[in-house]
Amino acid sequence: MFKSARSILDDKLALIGLSTIIILLVIAICAPSVSPYDPMKINLQERLSPPSLEHPMGTDDLGRDYLSRIIYGTRISMTAAALITMISLIIGLIVGTASGYFGGIVDETLMRIVDIMLAFPSLIITIAIAGILGPTFENLIIAMTVTGWVGYSRLIRSSVLLVKEQDFVVSSKAIGCSDLRVVFDHIVPNAIAPIVVLATLDMGNVILGLCGMSFLGLGAQPPTPEWGSMLEAGKPFMESMPTLMIFPGLMIMITVMAFNFLGDGLRDALDPRIKAKVEI
Amino acid sequence: MNSYIIKRMLAAVPVMIGISLLSYSLLYISPGDPAEILLRLQLGTVNPDAAAVEAFRAEHGLNDPIYIQYGNWLGNVLKGDMGRSFRTGRPVIEEFFARFPLTFQLVLIAEILALLIAVPLGIVSSSMHNSVVDHILRFFALIGVSMPSFWLGLLLIFFISLHLRLIPVLSYGSSMSLVLPITTLCIGSAASIMRLTRASMLEVLRQNYIRTARAKGVNEVQVIWHHAFRNALIPVITIFGIHLGHLAGGTVIVETIFSWPGVGRFLVDSIYARDFPVIQGFVFLISLIFLLISLSIDIAYSVFDPRIRYDVPKLER
Amino acid sequence: MAASLLEIRDLNVKFRTDAGLVDACNGIDLMIRERESLCLIGESGCGKSVVALAILNLLPENAIISGEVIFKGRDLLNLNEKEMRGVRGNEISMIFEQPGTCLNPVFPIGDQIAEALRIHEHLRKNEAKEKAVELMVHVGISPQRYGEYPHQFSGGMQQRVMIAMALAFRPSIIVADEPTTSLDLITQAQILDLLKKVSQENNISLFLITHDLGVVWEMCDSLAVMYAGEIVERAPIYEFFHSPMHPYSKALLGSISKSGFHPIGGSVPNLTDLLDGCRFHPRCDKCSDICKKLRPKMTYFSTRGVRCHHYSA
Numbered sequence: 001m002f003k004s005a006r007s008i009l010d011d012k013l014a015l016i017g018l019s020t021i022i023i024l025l026v027i028a029i030c031a032p033s034v035s036p037y038d039p040m041k042i043n044l045q046e047r048l049s050p051p052s053l054e055h056p057m058g059t060d061d062l063g064r065d066y067l068s069r070i071i072y073g074t075r076i077s078m079t080a081a082a083l084i085t086m087i088s089l090i091i092g093l094i095v096g097t098a099s100g101y102f103g104g105i106v107d108e109t110l111m112r113i114v115d116i117m118l119a120f121p122s123l124i125i126t127i128a129i130a131g132i133l134g135p136t137f138e139n140l141i142i143a144m145t146v147t148g149w150v151g152y153s154r155l156i157r158s159s160v161l162l163v164k165e166q167d168f169v170v171s172s173k174a175i176g177c178s179d180l181r182v183v184f185d186h187i188v189p190n191a192i193a194p195i196v197v198l199a200t201l202d203m204g205n206v207i208l209g210l211c212g213m214s215f216l217g218l219g220a221q222p223p224t225p226e227w228g229s230m231l232e233a234g235k236p237f238m239e240s241m242p243t244l245m246i247f248p249g250l251m252i253m254i255t256v257m258a259f260n261f262l263g264d265g266l267r268d269a270l271d272p273r274i275k276a277k278v279e280i
Numbered sequence: 281m282n283s284y285i286i287k288r289m290l291a292a293v294p295v296m297i298g299i300s301l302l303s304y305s306l307l308y309i310s311p312g313d314p315a316e317i318l319l320r321l322q323l324g325t326v327n328p329d330a331a332a333v334e335a336f337r338a339e340h341g342l343n344d345p346i347y348i349q350y351g352n353w354l355g356n357v358l359k360g361d362m363g364r365s366f367r368t369g370r371p372v373i374e375e376f377f378a379r380f381p382l383t384f385q386l387v388l389i390a391e392i393l394a395l396l397i398a399v400p401l402g403i404v405s406s407s408m409h410n411s412v413v414d415h416i417l418r419f420f421a422l423i424g425v426s427m428p429s430f431w432l433g434l435l436l437i438f439f440i441s442l443h444l445r446l447i448p449v450l451s452y453g454s455s456m457s458l459v460l461p462i463t464t465l466c467i468g469s470a471a472s473i474m475r476l477t478r479a480s481m482l483e484v485l486r487q488n489y490i491r492t493a494r495a496k497g498v499n500e501v502q503v504i505w506h507h508a509f510r511n512a513l514i515p516v517i518t519i520f521g522i523h524l525g526h527l528a529g530g531t532v533i534v535e536t537i538f539s540w541p542g543v544g545r546f547l548v549d550s551i552y553a554r555d556f557p558v559i560q561g562f563v564f565l566i567s568l569i570f571l572l573i574s575l576s577i578d579i580a581y582s583v584f585d586p587r588i589r590y591d592v593p594k595l596e597r
Numbered sequence: 598m599a600a601s602l603l604e605i606r607d608l609n610v611k612f613r614t615d616a617g618l619v620d621a622c623n624g625i626d627l628m629i630r631e632r633e634s635l636c637l638i639g640e641s642g643c644g645k646s647v648v649a650l651a652i653l654n655l656l657p658e659n660a661i662i663s664g665e666v667i668f669k670g671r672d673l674l675n676l677n678e679k680e681m682r683g684v685r686g687n688e689i690s691m692i693f694e695q696p697g698t699c700l701n702p703v704f705p706i707g708d709q710i711a712e713a714l715r716i717h718e719h720l721r722k723n724e725a726k727e728k729a730v731e732l733m734v735h736v737g738i739s740p741q742r743y744g745e746y747p748h749q750f751s752g753g754m755q756q757r758v759m760i761a762m763a764l765a766f767r768p769s770i771i772v773a774d775e776p777t778t779s780l781d782l783i784t785q786a787q788i789l790d791l792l793k794k795v796s797q798e799n800n801i802s803l804f805l806i807t808h809d810l811g812v813v814w815e816m817c818d819s820l821a822v823m824y825a826g827e828i829v830e831r832a833p834i835y836e837f838f839h840s841p842m843h844p845y846s847k848a849l850l851g852s853i854s855k856s857g858f859h860p861i862g863g864s865v866p867n868l869t870d871l872l873d874g875c876r877f878h879p880r881c882d883k884c885s886d887i888c889k890k891l892r893p894k895m896t897y898f899s900t901r902g903v904r905c906h907h908y909s910a
Contacts, residue, residue, distance in 0.1 A: 487698065488693060488698040488699040489698065489699050489700055489702070491655055491693070491699070492691075492693065492700065492701075492759075492762075493701065494685065495653055495655060495686060495690070496685065496686040496712065496713045496716065496762065496765075497682040497683065497684075497685040497686035497687055497713070497716050497717060498682075498712070498716060499679075499682055499716075500678070507701055507704075510703045510704075511701070511702065511703055585702070585703060586703060586705075586746040586748070
């Protein structure tokens with residue numbers, strides 16, 4: 001693990017990704033102290049002002065400081081994405097471990113459900129659920145979790161199956177360790193590497209999804225300073241004030257890229273096959 | 281027809297039933313009494329009185345147990361009847377197939393273009409592993425997969441239509457109108473196909489049989505394009521299939537930005553209007569098409585990978 | 598005595614890795630004459646396969662190679678890629694372990710054999726096919742199986758395919774890297790017999806790499822023992838089995854002798870962090886002070902050589 005931590009630090013792109021994520025996290029946590037203005041404060045005198053020293057990203061159509069809204073948007077996107085990823089991961093962990101470890105009818109049933117979930121185009125099902133539950137940010141989070149866990153459960157199941165065959169698991173069962181103990185002492189730590197990679201890459205996709213849904217109006221509603229809905233709100237002013245559309249998009253792209261950089265780096269560092277090639 | 285294909289098709293049947301079940305139950309995740317909602321939507325009145333709701337229930341069989349209701353719905357679906365849209369009054373099936381070709385044309389062109397661009401680039405990138413070219417291509421691919429399609433679409437409108445005035449913004453109907461939505465879809469797809477092709481090629485180039493080919497004296501071009509290419513293409517086909525599978529749904533965002541009257545946009549509008557027959561029908565049909573495409577991709581696999589064609593129980597890799 | 602066909606002089610291979618330089622083989626000197634069969638024997642991880650891959654320049658990019666590999670008067674390490682391809686398969690053929698992974702899963706085996714013929718002899722499709730069928734018969738595969746895929750063959754049959762491929766254009770030498778390791782005992786014997794038969798019938802030299810002493814006795818004229826990236830002993834086969842010189846060789850033979858199994862104590866040293874002195878000294882029962890300090894040189898006798906401080910010419 002130390003070795004892979006070191007090779008992450010050697011990988012420049014991964015390092016850029018990691019530092020960007022840390023900066024974004026700091027911004028998200030300290031949003032109230034770093035943002036120069038109240039993101040909701042309407043000031044009609046200053047509507048649609050271009051970027052200036054006073055308002056580094058300008059103001060929107062209601063005169064709200066755009067930088068402050070972008071900063072609060074970081075907080076919203078990061079929190080929601082982390083929440084969705086966490087819940088999906090926990091569900092996936094439970095389903096995948098149960099399926100892989102117990103096998104038989106449990107596996108059969110759970111994997112049929114997974115197959116059916118995978119047979120749905122996930123975007124459509126998210127749209128349908130979020131839309132029918134009612135377009136709020138909370139409902140969007142629920143809808144994205146409904147489709148989010150499937151990938152994890154598959155991955156975890158196959159990791160569990162791999163680890164289960166290995167001698168130390170067989171032997172710890174042989175000396176009488178209980179099922180749950182075997183799972184949590186041996187299988188989970190061994191399956192963790194691919195899960196971390198998937199979760200990191202997934203964070204990026206979840207943010208893309210969240211912002212996309214909000215852009216369609218199926219997630220965060222104005223006046224919430226969420227990047228997707230800010231982009232949607234900035235669309236009519238594309239010609240007069242293109243910055244309203246450029247900044248939120250740029251932030252989404254930077255955030256997603258950071259997670260992709262880190263995820264790629266982690267995958268290269270944790271994938272034993274790639275390692276084996278270097279070490280002969 | 282061999283046993284593999286038959287097996288794959290049989291396995292799709294329970295999945296199809298699952299899809300129909302989930303599509304139908306969308307009505308029931310809606311907060312509130314479905315009968316009341318449906319009636320309110322149909323009549324347009326704010327609060328239908330209790331007697332009317334009761335009559336509506338009796339009429340539409342909503343007092344029956346859910347599985348009977350589902351059975352009736354499924355029976356109708358099998359007969360090709362998915363009900364009528366509350367909004368337009370036309371049959372759901374008609375609404376779907378009026379829009380499907382528009383979406384289909386968009387996705388098909390975009391995906392084929394993406395494949396034609398991305399696969400050669402991915403191979404070039406992998407065969408020049410860790411060179412400057414590789415790094416540049418990788419970087420652009422990463423930007424491509426990280427770029428939100430809704431933002432890319434808006435940027436294209438901003439630069440190409442508003443700034444350079446090359447293509448009018450809302451030009452549905454002319455062939456020029458295809459350019460921007462296709463570019464938007466194509467860039468994202470091409471980026472992910474390229475990343476996958478590259479990764480898959482790198483994996484294949486590490487295999488022993490590539491060393492054998494080199495030891496035989498096969499030249500590097502042949503090693504890459506003949507020996508490695510066909511093996512590396514297998515996972516690429518999967519991704520291509522998934523992208524194609526989204527041909528009915530994944531374009532919602534693009535259709536919205538470019539006001540493209542396709543399937544996805546109609547679905548979103550129907551969700552806003554709580555037009556349940558359309559929601560249920562469209563979700564079912566879109567998923568069905570998605571399933572059929574992944575099924576055909578599985579079968580196409582067997583052409584590329586003889587190990588599957590002969591249906592060996594254990595795949596050695 | 599026949600002329601030298603392949604001569605390896607002072608071959609050094611290092612790998613750049615995250616953990617630093619790995620010294621995979623060091624000062625290798627070997628010689629194979631025409632029609633001779635030489636065996637390179639050693640424990641797993643001692644660098645045997647690296648020698649084999651270095652001959653055909655098939656090592657990965659992170660390898661640093663120095664020394665000479667003289668084949669028919671040319672230094673193979675100085676050839677460009679195109680010249681090298683002319684040698685690969687054409688004059689030197691290679692057979693690897695795990696034949697299953699060495700055959701391309703998506704092409705029929707017949708085509709894979711024929712491909713070798715088409716590259717080097719520029720045969721047309723039909724001619725190549727005819728000749729490939731001949732080769733298949735030669736190695737004991739039924740011609741009906743021409744269109745079948747690698748996964749439909751057993752391990753032994755796959756190795757026969759590899760041998761057919763190696764024979765495709767009458768090479769002067771076949772390099773076989775652990776050709777029977779992944780096979781069961783009976784199949785091993787069949788494949789070894791086949792290798793021996795085809796190399797004798799076609800006057801091909803054999804360079805066999807293995808960790809199995811039993812194989813050596815059956816197959817080879819002479820052998821070289823490799824330990825931790827170095828050749829520690831070279832001898833004709835009879836002399837070696839009769840009177841091994843290096844303590845490691847003795848230990849190897851002891852581990853399979855009739856008086857029972859005597860494992861060698863200790864384990865193979867880590868190639869990233871090699872000790873001073875003789876590389877075998879931590880495991881050697883005759884270890885003396887000089888063994889810990891000074892790396893022994895190869896000492897030559899009339900027919901053999903050994904790298905040990907306990908022998909002097």
